[in-house]
Every structure is written in structure tokens, then in C-alpha cells.
Amino acid sequence: MQDQPVLSWKVAGLLLGLLLIAATALVKPLGVSTQYVVTDAIILHSAAPNFAESNEYLNSYGVKDDWGVGYGWMLVFGMFVGGGLSAFLTKRFRQRETPSLPPMWKAEFGNSSPRRMMHAFAGGALLLFGARLAGGCTSGHMISGISQLTIGSFIFGASIFASGILTARMLYKKRLAS
Amino acid sequence: MKLILGLTIGMAFGAILQLGGASQYRKILGTLLLKDLDVLKLILMSIAVGTVGIYALDLVDMANLSIKPTYVVGITVAGLIFGVGFAVAGYCPGTCVVAAAEGKTDAMVTILGGLAGAFIYALVAPSMQGLIGMTNYGNVTIPSAFDISGLWIAIPFSAILFLLMFKVLKDRYE
Numbered sequence: 355m356q357d358q359p360v361l362s363w364k365v366a367g368l369l370l371g372l373l374l375i376a377a378t379a380l381v382k383p384l385g386v387s388t389q390y391v392v393t394d395a396i397i398l399h400s401a402a403p404n405f406a407e408s409n410e411y412l413n414s415y416g417v418k419d420d421w422g423v424g425y426g427w428m429l430v431f432g433m434f435v436g437g438g439l440s441a442f443l444t445k446r447f448r449q450r451e452t453p454s455l456p457p458m459w460k461a462e463f464g465n466s467s468p469r470r471m472m473h474a475f476a477g478g479a480l481l482l483f484g485a486r487l488a489g490g491c492t493s494g495h496m497i498s499g500i501s502q503l504t505i506g507s508f509i510f511g512a513s514i515f516a517s518g519i520l521t522a523r524m525l526y527k528k529r530l531a532s
Numbered sequence: 533m534k535l536i537l538g539l540t541i542g543m544a545f546g547a548i549l550q551l552g553g554a555s556q557y558r559k560i561l562g563t564l565l566l567k568d569l570d571v572l573k574l575i576l577m578s579i580a581v582g583t584v585g586i587y588a589l590d591l592v593d594m595a596n597l598s599i600k601p602t603y604v605v606g607i608t609v610a611g612l613i614f615g616v617g618f619a620v621a622g623y624c625p626g627t628c629v630v631a632a633a634e635g636k637t638d639a640m641v642t643i644l645g646g647l648a649g650a651f652i653y654a655l656v657a658p659s660m661q662g663l664i665g666m667t668n669y670g671n672v673t674i675p676s677a678f679d680i681s682g683l684w685i686a687i688p689f690s691a692i693l694f695l696l697m698f699k700v701l702k703d704r705y706e
Binding site: 357358359360361362363364365366367368369370371372373374375376377378379380381382383384385386387390391393394397398409410411412423424425426427428429430431432433434435436437438439440441444446447448449450453454455456457458459470471473474475476477478479480481482483484485486487488489490491492493494495496497498499500501502503504505506507509510511512513514515516517518519520521522523525526529530 | 534535536537538539540541542543544545546547548549550551552553554555556557558559561564565566570571573574575576577578579580581582583585586587589594595596597598599600601602603604606607608609610611612613614615616617618619620621622623624625626627628629630631632633634635636637638639641642643644645646647648649650651652653654655657658660663664669671672673674675677682685686689
């Protein structure tokens, strides 16, 4: 199984830093999590327009009759395209034995795909709730925010790692004990 | 034009995360279990490079900065919630998009969970205003707090990060 990354953290980190500089010069720093709200707004404006109109938070993203697909949304879509392409070209597409189960997770929690899906869904919900409350995620708050020396972003980064490390230790008790 | 630029920057972003291994569950959990710090060091490297570049651009007025407000209590609570999701999902809001593109179905579900989480936030956003208003210092950065040019902070900060990456942080392999 080819699960070693193609690039070392040094090269990947350098490239990401340069991309961040280029993005800041051309448009603005990198960010992802806002686009989840934008996507919700796109879906709800066609599925339940009355509700979407009445929700102030959803309305604060985009303007009437022009929901959604702008620069930021294309950036996230591009991440999907670029990530997929590089996985495919480096022969790292669909490398898992079971597509839903990371081997490391399987070793700790067993072969239950539904259980992994519950983790994945709940984790995703917590991620975006937290990111929206903070106003950004790993890219917007941590990488872009700390690079701009924003004080709140340092606090966010410290807070993420404190609770992430604690949670990971609670999840992987078996692994840590062995 | 903006759309094509977004797509291009996004494609590079996604490819870098994929090639660097940031979209791998075991790399994220490895970092959070403090066993394999590659992802943390990748992030630190991007910041060490980014901060100097951004504030060099700012010096010649070419940086489109986007400073987020610092509301200490709200951001701390948000980070604690985010951190739990980070460890439970094993992805972040960006890397799950990349991992989904690698054919990992759990990452696709994390995207769906993310859409649900953002929706729940939209429902309760009005009641979060108190938390956001509390201890809110506005769009403050370290250089703006000291009223100096950003590079004066960015350069030593970057040097500290390099020291951290290459001298202090040593991986503990199993």
C-alpha cells in the first residue's frame, strides 16, 4: 500500500506558504469553512426558499438571486479537483482495503463501517460548528490567521490542539496502552 | 476570471495537501497523539514562510489582508469544539474535501456532517452573539497592538518557528 506522502512536510509546507502569499497578493488569504455555509445557502434557497430567506446568518453569505458559486466556492471545488488529480497521478486513489475505514481506526475500533460513518459525521458537524463560531478553520484561522499574526488565531490554534490532543488520547486508549 | 483564479488556487491547495499527506487520517491522528508530527510541522512551515511573505507584501501595500476579530472566550470555546471534531473525524474542513477526492467515503460523510454543523450554527447564530460580543478586541494583530510594521514581528516569529520545526519537535516513532 502506498501511504507514504509524496512530498515531505518541508516541501509541502514551503509550497503551501508560497501559495498563501500568492493568494494574499492576488485575492485574499486562504479559507475553506465559509463555503459550507454558502453550500447550505445554495441548497436551502432552492429546497426551502422561505426558510432560507428568513435566516439571517444564511443571508449574510451572498446576495439575493446570486447565491453561492463565487471565488471561495471555486477554491474549495478546486481542492477536490486538485486533490483527486494528484491522488490519481501518484497512484494513491482508493488505496484503502475498505474505502470507509482508515486502517488505524480499524485497529482500534474494529470493522464497523456504520460506526466509522457516525464518527465521521459527528466529527464533521463539530468541526463546522466550531469553525463558524470562531469565524474560520484550520486554513482560514490557523494558517492564514496566524500568518497574519492575528491574536485570535493564536488562541484558536492553541485551543484546537489542546482539545484535539485530549480527545485523541481518549479515543485511542488501547493503542496508547499497548 | 475570479472563478478561474479560485479554481486554480484551490487545485494547487488540494494537490499540496494531498501530496503532503495532510488528507490522511493516520497523519492527523498521529499529530494529535504526538507520535508523528509531520502535519503539525507542515502547518508551521507554511506559517513560517507565509508570515514573512505576507508582511513583506504589506510593506509595499500589496497584501490583501483579512484579519478576523479576536473574541477570546468565543474563540476558545469554538476551538475546543473544533478540536473534538478534528480528533473524532480525523479530518479538518479542508482536508476532508481532499480525502473525499481520494475516494475515502468516510471523508465524504465528514463533508455532509460539516454541512449539517454549519446549518445548526445558522439556526443558533443569533444566540451566539453574546459569546462573540464578550471579550471582543476587534481585528487586532500583534503588530497592530504594538503599532509597528508587521515584518518586525514576522521575521523573529518565523525564526522561532524554524527553531521549533528543526530543533525542538522530534518525532516519537512507535
